[in-house]
Amino acid sequence: MASSHGDLRHLLPASYKRHIAEWLEEDCPSFDYGGFVVGDSDGEAKLLGKSEGIIAGVPFFDEVFSQLGCSVEWHLKEGHPLPASQKTHAATVRGPIRKILLGERVALNILARCSGIATKTATLNRVLRAHGWQGTLAGTRKTTPGFRVVEKYGILVGGADPHRHDLSGMTMLKDNHVWACANNAASASASTASGALSEDDIAAAIPKAVQAAKAVGGFSTKVEVEVRSVEEANAAIEAGADVVMLDNFTPEGVRAAAKGLKEDWAAKGRAGTFLIEVSGGLNEGNAAQYACEDVDILSTSSIHQGVGIVDFSLKVSLRG
Structure with a gap:
């Protein structure tokens, strides 16, 4: 604590x-x-x-x-x-x-x-902790405007990590950031004209987004990328992301993806160079299902919202 x-x-x-x-x-x-x-x-x-x-x-x-x-x-x-x-x-x-x-x-x-x-x-x-998980429980930025400092303080007293306090605390590239980058890159393509972006379009946009974030954030600002698939996670890690967030995966999907990512990148000599965060609808009733040794962080708004x-x-x- x-x-x-x-x-x-x-x-x-x-x-x-x-x-x-x-x-x-x-x-x-x-x-x-x-x-x-x-x-x-x-x-x-x-x-x-x-x-x-x-x-x-x-x-x-x-x-x-x-x-x-x-x-x-x-x-x-x-x-x-x-x-x-x-x-x-x-x-x-x-x-x-x-x-x-x-x-x-x-x-x-x-x-x-x-x-x-x-x-x-x-x-x-x-x-x-009763399930033996030793990772980090964290809050989110879904706080009450004007009251964030109190809510983040309460999270700390409760023994969890407050996560980033604001947009300046860390570069978090969420799905909309990545989608916007992919859309810009493919603006002249037929797929964009139809309003659809492929998985390949999204994965290709991630390295450019990470590199741009690191160029302005410098060595002291971590970069986290929200991903929807193992392919996107690998693209983010390859580009140098410090944290990958597996968002809205199933418990089984989280376990398989986290284990595979840790093992694959350890084999490439990159063990310990990134953290895996899991988020999306976590609460007292289901969070333990996502807690496994390959997951470093579980983040949720259920500890401070509502x-x-x-x-x-x-x-x-x-x-x-």
């Missing part, structure tokens, strides 16, 4: 604080009528975990209240499991009652969502 190597908050960009400020402004863009009623008496609030899961999103929760002049004391560490059968006192927030209530919903929304993602991620990780929350609440009391 990434958090075993240090405090994950040190990964966060300075921009996350700006996001917090924007979310607070969104929730109270003008008058705080409820805050007027309660005033600025000092108080504190208990953060209670009310459903099963693991805690994730501590830096974001802290920043909400820091911007409002409040303090947070955590009684449980990030990544700590919460039981389903009781209310767990996870943290205490202290400061003016008005400010605690001003940040309450924003802080709870972030924490609940981030914790839900971490919990889902950890669950799928356990399923895969995921439930971990329920939290804040209970306020006055301080004498």
Whole structure:
């Protein structure tokens, strides 16, 4: 798990604080009528975990209240499991009652969502490890606009790889990239005029796409190619792709393709020069079917897209 190597908050960009400020402004863009009623008496609030899961999103929760002049004391560490059968006192927030209530919903929304993602991620990780697979579980870029840093953070707390954060993080040549390159190359052909591209057209376009990506990305930017067949995978590896993604293969197809690719390229002296990633509809119910020793990465949006929350609440009391 990434958090075993240090405090994950040190990964966060300075921009996350700006996001917090924007979310607070969104929730109270003008008058705080409820805050007027309660005033600025000092108080504190208990953060209670009310459903099963693991805690994730501590830096974001802290920043909400820091911007409002409040303090947070955590009684449980990030990544700590919460039981389903009781209310767990996870943290205490202290400061003016008005400010605690001003940040309450924003802080709870972030924490609940981030914790839900971490919990889902950890669950799928356990399923895969129980089957003996030692590869990398990764998320995808199918994240909520404006909320990606929180969702990727939750994936890390849950013990998985966040994959690329944005289009600049790695060159991923997906089917549409390759198709567009093939279409451009064959623009004068009869096959293009009919709207159809052959497998040979696609495979021929892959080396040119990889070479173009490496020419501008340089030595520090990996290149991944999404492929639909072993022929396309071989074309990508031959061109120097760092990762090939077997997309929407059957479990049996994945096992055969991954084993064949690793053995064939090892015989050519290219063992260990590329990684095999599998993606396409993976979830808790089927991911283990794709987990085999020749597959390095399983990537899925099921650990962060459409995921439930971990329920939290804040209970306020006055301080004498």
